[in-house]
Amino acid sequence: MSEIVIDRVGKAFEIDGKSVPAxxxxxxxxxxxxxxxxxxxxxxxxxxxxxxxxxxxxxxxxxxxxxxxxxxxxxxxxxIGFVFQEASLLPWRSVIDNIELPLEIAGGPVGDRPRPESLVRLVGLSGFENAKPAQLSGGMQQRVSIARALALRPxxxxxxxxxxxxxxxxxxxxxxxxxxxxxxxxxxxxxxxxxxxxxxxxxxxxxxxxxxxxxxxxxxxxxxxxxxxxxxxxxxxxxxxxxxxxxxxxxxxxxxxxxx
Amino acid sequence: MTFSMRMLGPALKSLVMPAAIALVLVALWKAVVVVFAMPAYLLPPPEAALGAFEKDAAKIGLAVFHTVRNAAAGLLVAFVLAILLAALFVSSQAVTRAVLPIVIMLRTAPVLAIAPILIMIFGRGIGTAIVVVVIVSFFPIMVNAMRGFSSTKRSALELMHVLGAGPVKTFVKVRLPFALPFIFTGLRSAATSALLAAMLAEWLSGAPGLGTLILDAASYRKTPLLWAAVVVSMVMAFAVFALTSAAERRFTSWRT
Structure with missing residues (x-):
């Protein structure tokens, strides 16, 4: 919904005191x-x-x-919603609590944001709301992280x-x-x-x-x-x-x- | 119902074997006394220790109360201090370089050597006890907490950043929970040495408690009371260990 413009961008990292262009x-x-x-x-x-x-x-x-x-x-x-290479879920939180994490951080009323329950449905994990990440397969974990990335309607x-x-x-x-x-x-x-x-x-x-x-x-x-x-x-x-x-x-x- | 059963089942089961071995040890104790005809002033039979336990129950109870109170208060102070310092150290290199050497010096100083100074400053009561407990027990908590705080996955930190979380929320929601297993490792070793430190402080300052009780019983040749107190202190240490282990299982169950 937002246009992203990247204009003549460069990035260099300092490695052992030397600047290495990435x-x-x-x-x-x-x-x-x-x-x-x-x-x-x-x-x-x-x-x-x-x-x-x-x-x-x-x-x-x-x-x-x-x-x-x-x-x-x-x-x-x-x-901004970001989905990482590894699902990077918080292992002590259930599926629904992981999806709610962005809402907790943003605070305030949920407004027109999608409800976590509907996000669980959107990524096809109905019935797994209270499962812990360790109980899910790699694909399911990554679905949770997609739902989490969508929680604030980025x-x-x-x-x-x-x-x-x-x-x-x-x-x-x-x-x-x-x-x-x-x-x-x-x-x-x-x-x-x-x-x-x-x-x-x-x-x-x-x-x-x-x-x-x-x-x-x-x-x-x-x-x-x-x-x-x-x-x-x-x-x-x-x-x-x-x-x-x-x-x-x-x-x-x-x-x-x-x-x- | 099922919850309490599931919680109680393994707990009871894990108590059966130690209890059996404790019984065997007591039997051995008795056997040694009988077979070698040990004089009571060296090694009283177990029933004499039990008798002392009954006769001086109030005395022992009060001593246990003092020691446990001092150890718990010291451990609490040590815990808060250790977590705060660890959080500070992992977030700032400059603070680490400035403060960590002092902390290490305090830790490596022999408690026995500085005890007279501590007693002069903090008196013969709970003050010195708390300080000795803190000196002895905060280090393992701090070192483990530091390892825990710096073990947070980078992607988890990046996630919190993208979500716009500040340092406090990142600490509370991600760094601290990730560090809990490490913190409990430190707490477990700190808790048992906190008891030791509390008793040591009593020996040094003469404040009432289990340490002083043992020392007095020994010098007045009240051997049954001495043995009763020693057994109580061992049971106490084991209880502390079991308690912290149970807390660890409760708070880090997600690790399995």
């Missing part, structure tokens, strides 16, 4: 209500970029705005390889569910992934990053119809887009192999 001159625009994917090899700074948007890290250069405001303002107004939803630890089948199901939830909530979603098929299947546009230093190398617009269905992955159009992402990821390396 991201260099990245400019991107995520339109309000869109779904975007960031893909690249490890070390390309895709997770760093997500943390810059979430105001977990501060950029060394450039400016980021969320709905025209700095990320820090959006964060303090509880407009204007942007940032997902850092949320299903990376899950098996292929579970991941496909979770992706379909995530698309359904995204469409129901209308939030602006940014997904970090290292799976080409996942990026193309989910996003309106796939932004490809390269490593050392982390930089944006290409953007592939995905004009596949929504709602997306699994059968879509078998179409030539889907393969063509996957190949374009692959070409952007591997560059000359891919050409060499094809020639030889």
């Amino acid at each position: 991201l260099v001159d990245v400019s991107l625009r995520f339109e309000a209500g869109g779904f975007y994917a960031l893909i690249g090899p490890s070390g390309c700074g895709k997770s760093t970029l997500l943390r810059l948007i979430a105001d977990i890290l501060a950029p060394t250069d450039g400016v980021i705005t969320i709905g025209g405001q700095p990320p820090g303002v959006a964060r303090r107004q509880h407009e 204007k942007v939803l940032l997902l850092d390889e949320p299903f990376g630890a899950l098996d292929e089948i579970t991941r496909q199901r979770m992706n379909l569910e995530l698309l359904r939830i995204w469409q129901e909530t209308g939030t602006t979603a940014v997904l970090v992934t290292h799976t080409i098929g996942e990026a193309v299947f989910m996003a309106d546009a796939v932004h490809v990053l390269a490593a050392r230093p982390g930089r944006l190398v290409d953007t592939i617009e995905v004009d596949l119809p929504r709602p997306r269905r699994l059968a879509l992955m078998q179409t030539p159009e889907f393969n063509r887009l996957e190949n374009r992402v692959r070409a952007a990821l591997f560059g000359d390396e891919l050409a060499e192999t094809a020639d030889g």
Whole structure:
């Protein structure tokens, strides 16, 4: 629901007194209500970029705005939902209490925010409200963390390889569910992934990053119809887009192999 | 009903074996007295200790009250101090560098050596007892709490940050609960040494309590009373250990 603008952003980390660039001159625009994917090899700074948007890290250069405001303002107004690689649930809290955590921190009346019970239903965990995280499978835990990220009805939803630890089948199901939830909530979603098929299947546009230093190398617009269905992955159009992402990821390396 | 049964069942079961072994020990005690014809001033038979326990029940009870009160008060002060210091140390490097050496010096100073000063400053009553208990028992709590506070998962801290939580809410809702298992480890060893420290303080200052009772019984050759007091102090230490373990299970059940 909020547009995210990234304008010539760079990030350097201090390592042993030396400044090591993690991201260099990245400019991107995520339109309000869109779904975007960031893909690249490890070390390309895709997770760093997500943390810059979430105001977990501060950029060394450039400016980021969320709905025209700095990320820090959006964060303090509880407009950002973040789903981490690991579910990072608080193990002593039940499912429903974990989902209520953001409400406790934001305080004040719940207003037009979704009720935790309806969020449990939204992520398909009815009947598990009082279960502890240790009693849930990895996929169920990650669903809880998605529900938690949605608890404050965030204007942007940032997902850092949320299903990376899950098996292929579970991941496909979770992706379909995530698309359904995204469409129901209308939030602006940014997904970090290292799976080409996942990026193309989910996003309106796939932004490809390269490593050392982390930089944006290409953007592939995905004009596949929504709602997306699994059968879509078998179409030539889907393969063509996957190949374009692959070409952007591997560059000359891919050409060499094809020639030889 | 089912709740209390489930709670009571294992508790009772875990008491059966120690009770059996305690009975065996008492039997052994009796056997040693009979077989070696031990004189009563060296090792009285168990029934004599039991007799002393009946005869001097009020005396022993009062002593137990004093010692437990001093140990508990000292432990409470130590606990609050240790948690506050640990929270301060993990949040500020500068404070750590300034204060931690002093804390370590206080901890490593032999209590026996500084006891006369403590008695001069805090008197012969509960004051000295509390200070000695604090010196002896706050360190394990603090060290473990520090480890606990810095063991919080980074993603949990990032989550609290993204949610816009301040340092206080982050501490109460995430850092403290994550640290509880560590804190209980420290508390368990601190609680038993708190009893020891309380009795030591009585020896040093002559304040009433189980430590002084044991010392007096020994010097007046009231051997049955001495043994009764020793048994009581052992049972007390075991009870404290069991109590803190039970509290740990109650508050960190999510770990299993």
